[in-house]
Amino acid sequence: MNAVSDRANKQAGLLLGQRPAAAFAGQSESHSPASPATAGERVSDDAGEAKSTAAVENPFSPSPLERRKNRRERIAQWLLGYSAFMLVAPVLAILTYLVIKAWPVLGISFLLENPQKFMTAGGVWAPLVGTFFLVAISLLLAAPIGILGGVYLNEYAGNNWATRAVALGVTNLAGVPSIVHGLFGVAAFVALTGRPSVLAASCTLAVMSLPVIITSTREALSSVPMAFREACWNMGATRWQTIRTIVLPNSVGGILTGVIFEVTRAAGETAPILYTGALLFKRVPDHGWQSFFPYSLNDGCMALSMHLYTLATQVVGVSDQIQYGAAVVLIGLTLAVNSVSIGLRMYLRSRKKW
Amino acid sequence: MNTASKTPARRFSLQAVVDAAEPVIEWLIRLCGWSSILFVFSIFVFILIIASNAFGKLDWREFFFSTEWQPDSVVQPHYGTLALFVGTLSVTVLAMAIAAPLGLGAAVFISEFCGSKVKETLKVLVELSAAIPSVVWGFVGYMVIAPLIIRYTGASTGINLLNAGIILGLMSAPIIVSMSEDALKAVPDSYREAAVSLGASRWEIVHRVLFPAAKNGLLAAVLLGVGRAIGETMAVLMCSGHAVNIPHSLLDPVRTLTATIASELGESPAGEMHYWVLFTIGLELFALTFLVNVIADVVVKGVRSERS
Numbered sequence: 001m002n003a004v005s006d007r008a009n010k011q012a013g014l015l016l017g018q019r020p021a022a023a024f025a026g027q028s029e030s031h032s033p034a035s036p037a038t039a040g041e042r043v044s045d046d047a048g049e050a051k052s053t054a055a056v057e058n059p060f061s062p063s064p065l066e067r068r069k070n071r072r073e074r075i076a077q078w079l080l081g082y083s084a085f086m087l088v089a090p091v092l093a094i095l096t097y098l099v100i101k102a103w104p105v106l107g108i109s110f111l112l113e114n115p116q117k118f119m120t121a122g123g124v125w126a127p128l129v130g131t132f133f134l135v136a137i138s139l140l141l142a143a144p145i146g147i148l149g150g151v152y153l154n155e156y157a158g159n160n161w162a163t164r165a166v167a168l169g170v171t172n173l174a175g176v177p178s179i180v181h182g183l184f185g186v187a188a189f190v191a192l193t194g195r196p197s198v199l200a201a202s203c204t205l206a207v208m209s210l211p212v213i214i215t216s217t218r219e220a221l222s223s224v225p226m227a228f229r230e231a232c233w234n235m236g237a238t239r240w241q242t243i244r245t246i247v248l249p250n251s252v253g254g255i256l257t258g259v260i261f262e263v264t265r266a267a268g269e270t271a272p273i274l275y276t277g278a279l280l281f282k283r284v285p286d287h288g289w290q291s292f293f294p295y296s297l298n299d300g301c302m303a304l305s306m307h308l309y310t311l312a313t314q315v316v317g318v319s320d321q322i323q324y325g326a327a328v329v330l331i332g333l334t335l336a337v338n339s340v341s342i343g344l345r346m347y348l349r350s351r352k353k354w
Numbered sequence: 355m356n357t358a359s360k361t362p363a364r365r366f367s368l369q370a371v372v373d374a375a376e377p378v379i380e381w382l383i384r385l386c387g388w389s390s391i392l393f394v395f396s397i398f399v400f401i402l403i404i405a406s407n408a409f410g411k412l413d414w415r416e417f418f419f420s421t422e423w424q425p426d427s428v429v430q431p432h433y434g435t436l437a438l439f440v441g442t443l444s445v446t447v448l449a450m451a452i453a454a455p456l457g458l459g460a461a462v463f464i465s466e467f468c469g470s471k472v473k474e475t476l477k478v479l480v481e482l483s484a485a486i487p488s489v490v491w492g493f494v495g496y497m498v499i500a501p502l503i504i505r506y507t508g509a510s511t512g513i514n515l516l517n518a519g520i521i522l523g524l525m526s527a528p529i530i531v532s533m534s535e536d537a538l539k540a541v542p543d544s545y546r547e548a549a550v551s552l553g554a555s556r557w558e559i560v561h562r563v564l565f566p567a568a569k570n571g572l573l574a575a576v577l578l579g580v581g582r583a584i585g586e587t588m589a590v591l592m593c594s595g596h597a598v599n600i601p602h603s604l605l606d607p608v609r610t611l612t613a614t615i616a617s618e619l620g621e622s623p624a625g626e627m628h629y630w631v632l633f634t635i636g637l638e639l640f641a642l643t644f645l646v647n648v649i650a651d652v653v654v655k656g657v658r659s660e661r662s
Contacts, residue, residue: 069555076557077467083459084476087527091483094494145386152387156380168651169391175578175647176397176640177585178488179612183636186619187400207393214390240376261485268487271587271612275619305489305588312493313592320497327493331486338485342478 095331102324110325114286119311120318124329126284129294130301131333133198134273135266137297138205143259146210150217150255155243174211178271181208185276199297201277208272209262216258220251253348260341264334270305278306280314304330398640405637408630417634423598425618425628433631435638437598441608444601445590446583448519449526453583454576456523457530461575462560464531465538477535484528492592495521499593509605511595516604518594522586526579533578537571538564570653577650581643587612611635 062070099106113123153170157163185204193200224247232242248255270278279300295301308326311318412433416422420434464476499520500512507516541564549559565572595607596617615632622628 069558073555073557076560077463080459080463080467083456084463087456087460087524087531088476088479088483090524091479091486094498097498098494145389148383148386149389152383156383157387164655166387166391168648169388169394171651172394172644172647173390173397175581175585175643176394177587177612177643179587179615180397180401180585180636180640180643183401183615183619183633184397187404187633188396207397210393211390238373238376240379241373244372264485268485268489270487270489271616274616305487308493309489309588309592312496323493323497327490331490334485334487335482338482342481 098324098328098331102321102328105321105325106328111329114284115281115307119281119307119315120322124304124307124326126282126294127302127304127307127326128329129284129292130198130278130282131267131304133295133301134202134205134277134303135263137198137202138209138266139259139263141203141206142209142213142262146213146259146262147217147255149210149214150221151243151248153214154218154221155239155247170211170214173207174215176208178208178269179274181272182274182276185272190276193298195298196275196277196279196300197298198277198295198301201273201301201303204272204276205266205269208269209266212262212265213258216261217251217255220254220258221247223254224250253344257341257345257348260337260344264337264341267337268305268330268334270303270309273303273306277301278303280306280310304333398637401633401636401640405630405633408627408634411627412631412634417631421598421600423614425622425631431627433627435611435614435635437600438609438611438614438635439638440600441594441598442584442610442612444515444608445518445522445594445610446580448515448604449522449583450576450580452519452523453527453530453579457527457575457579458534458572460527461531461534461538462564465535466556466560466564480528480531483524484532486525487588488525488586489588489592491521491525492589495589495593503605507605511607513593513595514605514607515594515601518590518608518610519604521589521593522583525586525589526582529582530575530579533575534568534572537568537575540571541567574650574654577646577653581646581650584646585612585639585643587616591616611639615639 110123111128112125114125115127116122149170153163153166157166181204184207185200189200189203190196228246228250229242232246233239237245277300279302282294282300282302284294284302304326308323308330311323311326416432416434418439419436420432421437422432422434423437424430424432460476460480464473464480468476495517496513499517503509503512503514503517509516545563545567546559549563554562590610591613594610594613596609596613597607598609599606601608615635618628619632622632
């Protein structure tokens with residue numbers, strides 16, 4: 001009990017010390033809700049002393065309320081910063097670890113050599129070519145539809161239920177699990193083309209990429225100021241003319257950013273191509289122009305993401321280095337392309353004219 | 355499109371052709387706009403068509419409420435997906451227990467607490483970590499996290515619920531960060547200014563003003579993370595341990611709906627019950643994620659109608 005009253009006294013003293021003017025006016029407690037009611041009664045005992053010492057020492061020292069506020073602020077900042085750190089640090093640590101483990105095999109020959117001896121030796125050329133074809137074809141299919149879809153959402157669609165339905169469709173398409181996309185590919189594209197093939201896998205990837213391209217295009221278009229369009233309409237241009245000559249040229253950078261980002265996603269996906277066209281192993285010529293164009297669209301192909309999965313779980317006796325090497329090539333590919341996209345966006349933002 | 359097109363008259367007529375094509379182009383644009391709905395619908399229909407082969411013969415009670423998953427049994431195959439469903443659920447819950455606090459905290463930090471340089475750096479890093487392919491996350495869980503779990507917990511296997519939860523949490527955190535940062539950004543600055551003018555500290559602004567104002571957006575962000583965690587395939591396939599059972603501890607291996615499809619579709623010949631049941635599971639997954647996404651959308655819409 002003694003300790004409690006002691007603390008209450010100190011608190012009251014501090015309060016008074018902090019607000020000398022208020023204390024002199026005789027309303028020391030009225031606007032400090034944090035101080036306990038009991039403290040108010042004891043103020044009369046020590047008030048005079050506290051006033052004379054604390055007030056002279058530092059009239060601006062923080063009140064308990066402010067101290068608590070500051071303490072909470074510091075704790076919050078620390079905790080939140082810590083959570084941001086906890087999010088980023090493991091990623092960086094893991095990336096570093098992967099590169100260190102893969103370091104001995106990394107080199108230009110690892111990229112250019114085919115997998116050999118049941119994939120326990122050699123490099124990643126065949127999967128790399130396969131991934132390139134899958135991504136290129138899926139992009140060719142998805143980019144026009146996606147960009148026009150974004151144009152529709154931003155330029156044509158009104159503020160009504162239909163637009164909401166389309167937007168919800170985009171969200172849902174983006175949310176469909178990747179393996180369900182794979183099932184769709186099996187049920188639709190593989191059934192159509194007869195067997196798992198580059199084309200079927202690319203179509204599956206294209207459907208999966210669509211929502212991302214639509215969303216990013218829509219965002220890029222919506223950043224073009226309305227005044228640009230209005231000026232163009234005032235000249236008598238139709239809606240399509242406005243889009244073609246004003247809106248699209250002014251947002252091409254943003255659209256490109258989104259499309260490039262989509263490349264990285266398509267390159268990394270495994271589940272959708274698992275049963276629609278990716279093969280465990282396929283021989284690709286080692287030399288000559290044929291090593292660049294080894295497939296017809298009806299063949300299956302290897303893919304880098306699938307290759308990593310195969311190396312890690314299906315093949316026996318692969319050295320760690322080769323596995324880590326494949327992982328680093330895949331990550332390096334996605335991060336490099338992604339950095340291009342981020343860099344492009346920053347560059348465009350820095351020279352934005354409006 | 356030959357050399358003649360360079361003359362003014364020719365160019366004019368080309369222009370005329372382009373303009374005359376406008377209605378066609380507008381219809382094309384409309385079609386592309388509706389394509390996303392078309393694809394969502396056709397995904398549902400195509401999977402339903404194949405799955406429906408199983409509907410007559412499937413014992414639905416067993417499908418939903420039995421833990422016996424023995425699709426390859428010659429004598430009496432069982433198609434109970436309860437254990438798989440619980441596996442998906444437990445992995446998702448664990449992932450969210452990691453990703454939601456971290457993601458929300460990081461979003462608040464990025465949006466309210468740090469200077470513009472730190473902010474840009476963090477945003478780029480979060481974006482990059484969102485771009486890491488799921489198979490690489492799976493590889494990391496399989497090769498890096500699993501030995502760590504064995505060393506520090508003494509578990510018999512390192513690929514288990516805990517591993518999958520950690521990996522999935524790290525994977526779905528970036529999407530939570532970027533979505534909830536958008537939600538915080540959508541709160542008008544006048545709210546912040548009003549709070550500052552009343553003497554609120556930054557934490558008080560976040561706690562008393564931003565959280566109530568952006569709560570639907572933040573909830574939607576977490577829900578999108580949940581949707582992503584439910585649908586994640588490769589990482590879970592490689593890290594979860596692949597044993598069909600209801601987990602009793604964090605260190606039990608589990609198996610999810612997605613991983614089951616991914617691992618067994620290749621082994622089951624088309625046109626048989628097992629194959630059809632896998633498509634039925636796909637349908638179940640589709641319905642689950644659809645539901646989560648629609649709820650997220652409704653939650654966000656609530657915020658919009660309140661503001662307007």
